Amino acid sequence: MKTNALRQTILTAMFLAIIVVQELALSFLPNIQLTFVLFMVFATVLSPAHLVMLVVGYVLLDNLLFGSFNYFVVVPMFLAWGIYVAVSYGIRYRSIHWKILFSALFGLVYGWFYLPFTYLAFYQGVPNALLMLLSVDLPFGMVLLVNNLFTMLALYHPLTALIKSLVGQSIL
Template sequence: MRIRIFDLAVMAIFTAIIFVVEQALSFIPNVQLTVFFFILYTRLLGMKKTLFIAVLHTLLDNMYMGTMIWHLVLPMMVGWSLIPILLGTVFKNARSVIALTLFAFGFGFLYGILFIPFQAYVWGYDLWLYFIYDLPFEFAMAISGALSVALLYQPVHFYLNQELSKYDLIDSKRYVS
């Protein structure tokens, strides 16, 4: 993977987009476009560049929110990093909108489940009880992720694929969906 100044600029802009949109929607619990953006970026830029964006986003988000504590940062870092890792390895052939929508739906539950052991350890919660109480929030995140991918992925991917190809940022043949 070669990184150029233009690559860094695009990754910084993409990180800023995720951050701003997530903060704009923060008044609605677990409703966000973050899953959509990480799926989109992975398909456009690849696993490694999106992994960098995920780590940077997590650090910025936690610094801004004042929650730089291990039991929140660690599961969030693992969770957001799982999108590019899974789409770059296990689900590398998942390119259709339907497959990516199902991935986003399942990820909504996976992301929420990642927090349970950390919160149970720190606060002494019962694992299963926490899981049951958290299900509505996980379901909200799963629905918002799936809907955003189903509605936005194809048009936004097409547009960004065309634009980024002009600057040789992506190999348009490799990332065409």
């Protein structure tokens, strides 16, 4: 295995541990997390293949630890995080304004990835069920939007600088 590939794999494992631990530590607060900003930061230093491994590892561990391992949760989670990380990788050289805007708006619509699956699992045939599910999700989406806005504003630059400095050192 090449040295760079080995370093990327080690970084991916370390970043996965960071994401899972912070989510567990903040799990008592609904929709308050650092996951979005961390994925955005990690997209600046990892290759696309390692970002895919990070998303797969995160989704599997999250579902194992929180006990929600069924396809009504796993499939939309893979879709949402896959899209988020792919776009984050695509805009990694853009200005911070684009990254903040994308992260905040994605926080609003993140829950919408689950709506069709929730509808199919529990609400088929219920009149106006999708509208009801959307209205119930809206306050949580707004919390996630605000959370992503402030965490991106406060943490993106310092975390990116820290990660890039660590990646540049020979210890990683």
